Amino acid sequence: MTAEYEALSPRAQVKGNAMLAIISGLMRRDIALQILAKNGIGEIDPEAWYPEQSWLDAFSEIAAELGDAALYAIGRRIPSVIDIPDDIENEREALERLDEVYQAHHRGKSGGYTVSFTGESSARIESDNPRPCAYDMGFITAFIEMFNGGKPVEITHEDDMCCRKLRYHECVYLVRW
Numbered sequence: 001m002t003a004e005y006e007a008l009s010p011r012a013q014v015k016g017n018a019m020l021a022i023i024s025g026l027m028r029r030d031i032a033l034q035i036l037a038k039n040g041i042g043e044i045d046p047e048a049w050y051p052e053q054s055w056l057d058a059f060s061e062i063a064a065e066l067g068d069a070a071l072y073a074i075g076r077r078i079p080s081v082i083d084i085p086d087d088i089e090n091e092r093e094a095l096e097r098l099d100e101v102y103q104a105h106h107r108g109k110s111g112g113y114t115v116s117f118t119g120e121s122s123a124r125i126e127s128d129n130p131r132p133c134a135y136d137m138g139f140i141t142a143f144i145e146m147f148n149g150g151k152p153v154e155i156t157h158e159d160d161m162c163c164r165k166l167r168y169h170e171c172v173y174l175v176r177w
Contacts, residue, residue: 005056005130005164012052012108016044019055020081022062025074035061046081052110052130059132068134075131075138079146091148091177095123098143102129111170121177124158128170133163136171144177153177 019041026032036042039057041050062070082105088094099113111129118124127136141153157163158172 005059005132007052007056007130008111009109010053012106012110013049014052014055014110015046015082015105016048016050017046017082018078018105019044019050020046021074021077022055022058024081025077026062026066026070027073035065049107052106052108056130059135063132063134068132071132071134072138075135075140076142078139079142084146088147091121091144092117094143094147095125095175098125098140101143118174119176123175125173125175126170127173130164133157133165133171137173140173140175144175148177151177 019036022036023029023032023044035058036044039061040054041058044050059071062074082101084101085097088097095115095117098115102112103110106129111127113129114126116124125140129136131139137155141155144153145151154176155173158174162168163171
């Protein structure tokens with residue numbers, strides 16, 4: 001099976017706590033554990049490091065079997081299972097540190113985020129990591145909500161034709177909160 005999502009480096013790794021989002025994000029824990037095991041991920045130690053491609057292969061299977069809604073739900077769980085610095089006070093600071101948070105849970109060449117603010121409560125985010133787009137949108141939305149009191153967050157593509165789902169190398173999101 002060719003992975004829809006391909007690691008940028010064979011040495012890229014993901015911290016175990018980020019992988020826990022698959023288990024907590026899917027409605028059925030047994031399906032999540034089965035998909036992870038099928039892709040070489042058994043018991044997950046939150047502090048251990050795992051091959052990024054195995055995680056991405058699990059995403060490919062989830063996308064094929066359960067669709068974008070499942071990927072989005074997993075992305076929304078990420079902020080609740082990873083380590084987030086406790087000195088972030090608002091959504092603007094959260095976005096300023098988005099790439100820092102991402103890099104703390106990935107090692108090896110794994111892409112990242114570039115954020116530029118376009119207004120008082122809006123930003124443009126370039127995402128050149130190999131994650132599924134729906135997952136990324138769920139993660140970014142939930143991450144901002146952690147620091148804005150849960151107010152609605154709107155996230156769209158800057159250009160719908162430039163998306164990793166369409167094998168484009170990055171997604172660019174426009175975010176309003």
